[in-house]
Amino acid sequence: MTNEELVVIGQDGACCPGLSAAPLDEDRAVELARVFKALGDPIRLRLMSMIASRGEGGEVCVCELTPAFDLSQPTVSHHLKLLRQAGLIDCERRGTWVYYWVLPGVLDRLAGFLTTARTAAGAPPEGLPS
Amino acid sequence: MTNEELVVIGQDGACCPGLSAAPLDEDRAVELARVFKALGDPIRLRLMSMIASRGEGGEVCVCELTPAFDLSQPTVSHHLKLLRQAGLIDCERRGTWVYYWVLPGVLDRLAGFLTTARTAAGAPPEGLPS
Numbered sequence A, B: 001m002t003n004e005e006l007v008v009i010g011q012d013g014a015c016c017p018g019l020s021a022a023p024l025d026e027d028r029a030v031e032l033a034r035v036f037k038a039l040g041d042p043i044r045l046r047l048m049s050m051i052a053s054r055g056e057g058g059e060v061c062v063c064e065l066t067p068a069f070d071l072s073q074p075t076v077s078h079h080l081k082l083l084r085q086a087g088l089i090d091c092e093r094r095g096t097w098v099y100y101w102v103l104p105g106v107l108d109r110l111a112g113f114l115t116t117a118r119t120a121a122g123a124p125p126e127g128l129p130s
Helices: A026-039 A042-052 A062-068 A073-085 A106-114 B026-039 B042-052 B062-068 B073-085 B106-114
Strands: A089-094 A097-102 B089-094 B097-102
Touching: A026 A042, A026 A073, A026 B026, A026 B042, A042 A062, A042 A073, A042 A097, A042 B026, A062 A073, A062 A097, A073 A089, A106 B106, B026 B042, B026 B073, B042 B062, B042 B073, B042 B097, B062 B073, B062 B097, B073 B089
Parallel strands: none
Antiparallel strands: A089 A097, B089 B097
């Protein structure tokens, strides 16, 4: 159950030009929209947060994720599949359960894509904790 | 035509706990999912990029945005409305045309929400240009 889906963000270890750097081309927009769409659902965003808050190298058993939602296990697994297909997480089955983790660096690369030149150049972003 | 819609990111100038800091609560997930959903469409992502690439304080006339797409003006305006309702952009009508700009700091705050503790603490994110 390794991730053989399209990995949009940082598949080659290099980051894309930022959203504010220049108008996005169509193909890149299609790829990146898929990532944002995956995050554009409250259930998936909470799942992503539950997994990501384990920190780098951390992982979560699906058996810990499902009880947090008033949803069936197949529905939760479907949402997890969409996050995986967007290249945000990966998983592995071990015995009865499947374990999920955030792909290394993917959130920071997505953050880097959104960061404007002003902040990238070192100016402190407004409203962020110092 | 000022933005009276819900401004999800940084309405009070303060940033939220990051996605990786702790599991998101349901209400916050609903609010933030709306922002990511707005970006989760190739047309809206290209519109956002076209507007954001004008830099801080820059703005774009809808008359410049529409010709970039094989879409009707009402369709483009609908996509722009969704970006505006998500609190990402605002607009003003002047004479014949409507002008759009990115709300100050919103992209950097969204980036800050995605940035992991590792990067926030100063470690260079993998795959980002140095």
